[in-house]
Amino acid sequence: MCGIAGLIHRGKSSNVGSELQGMLQALKHRGEDSTGYALYGDTDGKNFIMRFKVGENVGEGSSSVMEDVSVYDERKKIVDQTLSEMGAKIIKEERTLPYSLRYEVDYETKDLLDFSQRIESIPGVEILSMGKSLEVIKDLGNAKMVCDRYSLDKLVGTHAIGHARMATESGVDIKSAHPFWGYPFSDVSVVHNGQLTNYWNNRRVLENKGMRFMSECDSELIAVYIAQKMREGASLEEGMKDSLTGLDGVFTYFVATKDSLGMAKDTMAAKPLVLYESDDLVAMGSEEIAIRSVLPQEIDTYDPFDGEVKVWQI
């Protein structure tokens, strides 16, 4: 089933980590195999924030193969060495969990494709997000468990999207969890609720164009599809509108960039979405109870129609 939620504050920052946690926790009955956050925090915008993993969560319910922590240490060393070779300077590093790391990196580049390809050529290493504001955090368990594990409740920023997952077409692991980074674009992330039926056809076309897929989760296609459209010069909104015909299946998805948040709903309108919109806040989720966790007062909400695409700026 899966649940998605997102919010964007316009003209101000807020405690988006805590707010999104409340929204996703309200949707936990839609799936708690894994939960993911894409948070756009307040930063000085100088350095890249790279969230990456050197292994999988192999706890209860995971479909991943057990590895020794020493393997993770070895991969981290190779990542550090590769960064150094590329001239990227690690300003700050945090290792929340043995397999999950957060680096602040001083690196001068416009195209992250080569950078990402070199890092991800290290076996077992995946960049979860790369951006000057975006941080993708995803792991097994429900929203509160992941939030507590990564101390996300104090993160202040302008907007965020998240996903509560009930695994259906791929494994219970971090690589198949949402959000997906819009590789290789800085600060682009995607969450999706639904099923895509032309995944393999699109994947083959996009891989021939040099795009990469880390999982076999159909939702990852949306991130790669939108990223490719942007690579070809389309705006975020144009890419999303194009996806209504380019992607086949049923879907409601959100895309976020450094300064915007968008939603798209397929022409069958088969997947739910409830939306609240005011001058200073947009909040949306698979169910109204998600919005109620941040806006308990009586509010006006509505369901976007079939084939609708909307984009908001901060």
Next chain:
Amino acid sequence: MANIKTSEKKSKAQSMGMHTEVLTGRTQQKFFNPDEAENFYYFGTYDVDFNKRTDLDVMNMSAPEANKEIDNLMSQGYGTIVIKNPQGKHSLGVGILNKLNLIFEGSLGYFGMGSCDGPIVRINGRVGWSCAENLMAGKVVIEKNAGSCFGAAIRGGDLICKGSVGARTGIDMKGGTIIIGGDAGAFTGFMMQRGRIIILGDVGINLGDSMYDGTIFVGGEIGSYGSDAVDAELTSSDQDWLKRKLKVAEIGEDFDVSKMKKIVAGKKLWNYDNLEPTEKKGAI
């Protein structure tokens, strides 16, 4: 089914399957007896007084707890119940088979007022997916917007949304009336079998797709017609009915019904299975 026309009243009801299983101890078949007035009500329903009013705050209640408390209040004779702080909770007010004046001060989540028979309900907020699914009788009024599958499979009663509704409104409906003050999404009236839908605003693509029967009235623009949905003449009796219905529903009383479009089933799909593949193409 036995020959209903020649059966006695009691056996006719039994022939039509109008009986219920009583699951107390040994299962018994309890048959509907049209000569006994009390049998026009469901078992376990209550004699309530509309002038006896109370509030129920469901802020800290789960949906089953809230629904059980509504039942408890009805058993005490309360005929008017005001629900405070519904907070978008799912499945509130389901399965009420009683006359009751029920008011929600706020919004409901999914499946609100499902499978009800008889209550008069006003919701001063919005509702999520599948509101009033399988409504059999009564009236449900939503002051704001509604989600998809609004009034799915209703069999009777009036379901009114003063705002806009999502996709598949009135899917598989078998009777009753759905009235929408605003716009409606795609596949409105999908596979409807009986009943009427009135939409004062615009409607999305595939209107009335594969409808077997029933009537849809649209005041605004139509995205596209679904398979086998066709225009029909809007008669003067249609207009009289529309005016009366909109007035009773307290919605669009001044609306010019003479310009509404009337959509019905072309009924070309009725014999679909008997057609050869080449004939099917011509039928659609």
